[in-house]
Amino acid sequence: MSGAITVSNIGGSRLTLGFDRFDRLDLERHKAVHGRLSTPVMEDLVKMAEQVDMRGRGGAGFPFARKLMAVAAQVTHPSADQMNMLPGESRDRRRPAQDAVVVVNGAEGEPGSSKDKVLLNRAPHLVLDGAAIAATALGTQRIVVAVEDDEAARSVRAAIVERRMPARVVRLTERFISGQAGAVVRAINGEIPIPPGRKVRAAESGVDGCPTLLSNTETFAQLAVLTSLGPDLYASVGTEDEPGTTLLTIGGTRVVEAPLGTPLQAVLEHCEVPPSQAVLVGGYHGMWLDARGVSRALLSRKGMKAVGGTVGAGIILPLTQGTCPLGEATRIASYLAAQSAGQCGPCRLGLPDVVRAMNTLNDGSGSVDDVRRAAGIGRGRGACTHPDGTAKFVLSAMDAFAEDIEIHRYGGTCGQPVFGVLPLPVPTGSEGRVAIDWSRCDGHGLCAYLVPELIQLDRYGFPVVLGTDIPAWMERDVQRAVAMCPALALRVTTGVPKSGSTRRS
Structure with a gap:
């Protein structure tokens, strides 16, 4: 897949360093471009991550230092469950906790995202550097890379052989919810790869019940860059609050590395994106921005929040002019409803009701209130975040496409076809x-x-x-x-x- 993806950068490259010269950086090329691996001790690694306020790049934006310390605390001071202590059992009979596990979450179940596949295919050693840095700090050699893409799996396996490191690759089923942390842990454990349905902290009990540090592919690549450059040089680009660069997927086919704080409009112009009806930021659990919001948006957590958007996992999807906005949004909502795990009411019944309400709105017989009501029922009560994320997408569409919705209400159609410009998986015929x-x-x-x-x-x-x-x-x-x-x-x-x-x- 990476062969069809165009990769570029704005203001210089870090994660994509060497991409202008090599299709893939093997170990020798990687060392020539990025230097040899440095492995700071836990205390120094935490300080560096805190100094630049390093956040996970999978969408949630959780502070990496806090996640790292949470796993370290379980290894140093294991809980009763991890030490297999039974009620009434004496302290000297408890068994010590198992080693921590480091998991690289390379699952990109969302159709509009390609950045992690690009990293795994073209710079696998940078990702493995980050995983090795974290594993060394935690005193473990257990590293698992979870991937969905065939080419990415081959690339990572080849890199593991080159490094002679004790890591393994686990293949995941490509589904929208497969990248959720709990689903990844379940897949690695040989269970059904869906969210567990209840809150389980991987830091306490993840792979094989061990304390597990699980972050997405770009996060580990960023950790390697931070360790190589040091906090001061790392923070020489980006904003004061959010230093560094980030990877963005534009329209599903372009991956761009840009400093945090870069105007969204500058990224779209860099990718030669023509004027669009609206831009979806943050992917299919994200938010729609109109032209005014796009012109003011900065690509950072703070900058996107100011215009009602989100960076999420760095997915940016412009909506081409000439296609029906409401029809496109309904098409994605239908896909999201079919992607649920079906283990709670908001997914089993709530999401289908949202699609029904949007279908009637498309043909002019429904109302926005019906959609809002359907999307609001069960919010915050799902077994995972999928129903809430889908509701956020749908409600944002109701606001962004208000004019088009009014045309549908009075005419039954806006007169524009649904071209299907928002990316979805290619049908295999088995659906x-x-x-x-x-x-x-x-x-x-x-x-x-x-x-x-x-x-x-x-x-x-x-x-x-x-x-x-x-x-x-x-x-x-x-x-x-x-x-x-x-x-x-x-x-x-x-x-x-x-x-x-x-x-x-």
């Missing part, structure tokens, strides 16, 4: 959707009882099918509904279906 043979359907309604998440009845008692792929967790229920349909009218189709709900004409 299934529920379909109805209307020549057979007699309106028994059993299907709506068996799979209410995907099918509801209209005012006449006939089924209305939600136009989304069948989530993995619903496949068995759908097969049961197909088998039990009295009229044999329910079926599953594969291929590339049209978006939207399926209604009886």
Whole structure:
């Protein structure tokens, strides 16, 4: 995939140093470009990370020094659970805690992101340097790199062999939620790769129940750069509050390294992005910015917050002029609903209701209030952050595309097609959707009882099918509904279906 991605920089390169000369930096080239690995002790590493207020680059922006110290504290002062102490057991019978584990989260389940794949493919040793620095500080040799991309997996394995380091690569299933920390830990542990459904701190109990330092690919690459340059030189670019550079994915096909604090408009101009209807910042759990917001936005946590946006995982998606904004937003909401783990009410029922409300808004029969109501139900109550992130995306679209929504309400359409300019995974033909043979359907309604998440009845008692792929967790229920349909009218189709709900004409 990295071969199709254009990589450039604004104001000089750090993470992408050497990319202008080499397609991939093997160990020899890496040492020539970045120098030999330096491994400071824990105290010095924490001080450096705190001095530049280094944050995770996976989207949450959690302070790296705090995460590192949390894992170190568990190794030095293990909890009762980690020492396998049973109630009433004497202190001298407790077993010591296991070594810490360092996990590089290379999962980029979001279709609009490519920066971590680029790093793993082209600068794998920089990432492994960061992981080795953290592991040495924690006194462990256990390093795991979790990846989804085939090419990235091959690149990292080759780098591990070159370094002769005791690290392993774990392949993940490419799904939107696969990059969530709990899902990554579960995948490494050989469990179903979905969020665990309850708050579990990896620092306390992660891989194999051990204290685990889990951060995304760019975070470890930044750690290596920080250690190599030192805090003062590292902070010579960026802003006073947020020093350094960051990697951005523009439109899914351009990766740009830029100093934090760079105007968003400057990045778009650098990538020769034409004027757009709006720009989505932070990816599919992010926020929409209108033209005025784009012109004022600075690429930093503080700068984006000032205009109602977010940096997130550094994903920037301009919405091309000429495509229907509401239709594009509905298309992504449908994708997000199908990507859920289906382990809580907000995902199982809430997200499908959001899609239904957006579908009716598209054809002019719904209202923004219906969408807001559907998006608001269950917020803060999900088993993971997926329903809240999806609601944030949808509610932001309601504000950003207010004029287009009004046109839909009065005319049933804005007159613009949905070109599908926002990136989604390429269909493989194996994705299934529920379909109805209307020549057979007699309106028994059993299907709506068996799979209410995907099918509801209209005012006449006939089924209305939600136009989304069948989530993995619903496949068995759908097969049961197909088998039990009295009229044999329910079926599953594969291929590339049209978006939207399926209604009886």
